[in-house]
Amino acid sequence: MSELRTNRIIPRDGLSAGYSGGIIQIKQTVLTSSLIQNIDAGSNYDFSGFTCVITPTRSDSKIMITSMLSAVMESGNAGYLKIKRNGSYISGSRGDSSGSKELVTTGIPTQDNDKTMGNVFIQFLDSPASTSAQTYMFTISHGDSGQRAIYVNQTDADTNNYQYARGISTMTLMEISG
Amino acid sequence: MASKLRVDSILPVDGAPTGGGGGIIQVKQTFKTDLTTISANGSFQDISGLSVSITPKFNTSKIMIMFTVSNGGSTTGTTHGIRIVRDSTAVGIADASSSRGRATVGEYTAHSNTTNNQAIVSSVFIDSPATTSATTYKLQHIAANGATAYINRSGEFTDSADHPVSTSHITVMELSA
Numbered sequence: 001m002s003e004l005r006t007n008r009i010i011p012r013d014g015l016s017a018g019y020s021g022g023i024i025q026i027k028q029t030v031l032t033s034s035l036i037q038n039i040d041a042g043s044n045y046d047f048s049g050f051t052c053v054i055t056p057t058r059s060d061s062k063i064m065i066t067s068m069l070s071a072v073m074e075s076g077n078a079g080y081l082k083i084k085r086n087g088s089y090i091s092g093s094r095g096d097s098s099g100s101k102e103l104v105t106t107g108i109p110t111q112d113n114d115k116t117m118g119n120v121f122i123q124f125l126d127s128p129a130s131t132s133a134q135t136y137m138f139t140i141s142h143g144d145s146g147q148r149a150i151y152v153n154q155t156d157a158d159t160n161n162y163q164y165a166r167g168i169s170t171m172t173l174m175e176i177s178g
Numbered sequence: 179m180a181s182k183l184r185v186d187s188i189l190p191v192d193g194a195p196t197g198g199g200g201g202i203i204q205v206k207q208t209f210k211t212d213l214t215t216i217s218a219n220g221s222f223q224d225i226s227g228l229s230v231s232i233t234p235k236f237n238t239s240k241i242m243i244m245f246t247v248s249n250g251g252s253t254t255g256t257t258h259g260i261r262i263v264r265d266s267t268a269v270g271i272a273d274a275s276s277s278r279g280r281a282t283v284g285e286y287t288a289h290s291n292t293t294n295n296q297a298i299v300s301s302v303f304i305d306s307p308a309t310t311s312a313t314t315y316k317l318q319h320i321a322a323n324g325a326t327a328y329i330n331r332s333g334e335f336t337d338s339a340d341h342p343v344s345t346s347h348i349t350v351m352e353l354s355a
Contacts, residue, residue: 001186002186002187003187003188003189004185004189005190009188022202024190025198025199025200026198026353027197027304028198028302028304032272033272054195054198055195082218115256117257117283117285118296119298120285156194158278161278162277162279163257163279163322164218164257164278164320165258165272165279165320166273166275166281168270170270170301172242172304175190
């Protein structure tokens with residue numbers, strides 16, 4: 001059996017500006033339990049029960065974050081999601097500044113009724129510039145004036161029969177050669 | 179001539195991370211462009227054309243499954259669920275919770291005019307099949323008895339450009355581990 005042990009894979013002629021190379025290692029966190037979390041107006045909820053950690057082998061590596069979050073926000077204003085690395089928002093992972101608007105990575109669908117489940121897809125290429133362990137996490141907020149709940153991996157109704165499915169959420173981190 | 183590296187396994191110098199994998203060895207995809215109608219019966223049913231087989235090189239390898247399904251519905255107020263099945267075993271599904279369906283992802287065509295909508299559901303899951311035999315991954319759908327799911331189209335399917343036909347896929351990648 002042939003085995004390539006390496007911490008960097010790039011095209012023979014090197015990487016052009018803006019390009020990345022091959023995948024070195026992959027980690028994944030799978031959340032199979034469900035969660036209801038009330039979030040106050042103007043608050044940011046750190047989803048600390050759903051994190052993924054990767055230790056880059058080289059400081060010039062990039063980390064591709066790919067996540068599918070099964071989540072829906074209680075009726076009202078839209079829900080919002082932001083990415084944190086080691087407790088801080090990642091530069092370039094949120095929208096450009098625009099007055100007083102909250103800057104987020106993406107939205108979380110609001111329920112149409114209590115049978116709604118949402119599916120939020122995120123993919124972002126980060127440059128942590130470190131060989132220390134990197135912890136990625138989501139922060140969730142909403143634009144409503146009152147408290148609103150987020151339902152993760154379940155519907156609001158969550159009635160005990162087959163019509164009310166429960167799902168999973170996954171966060172996958174790939175170290176990509178830089 | 180272009181350089182080509184043929185190798186069975188790609189790992190970081192110090193080995194794969196605990197619970198994770200290394201580089202990608204091989205990739206397969208099934209891309210579905212046709213339409214499928216599923217008459218839901220309250221049980222998980224195969225989605226025609228959304229299965230893919232892969233033969234891992236090593237029984238230590240992991241398989242990363244990525245999928246997207248475009249799903250229209252016939253009625254409002256129905257939750258649809260999609261799950262991954264490896265051969266005959268569901269993988270990447272929710273914890274057991276009494277009689278509730280255990281899906282990989284659930285969705286509801288979250289629009290008051292449900293039949294005009296296509297919900298797009300996706301997931302990524304890393305499996306450990308522990309085999310070097312051909313392994314088939316497929317997607318199954320569930321919804322309430324009497325509901326109808328339309329794969330790659332909306333429920334209302336007027337013959338006009340604004341009722342598009344869409345696509346779905348399932349992709350598998352073997353990761354060294």
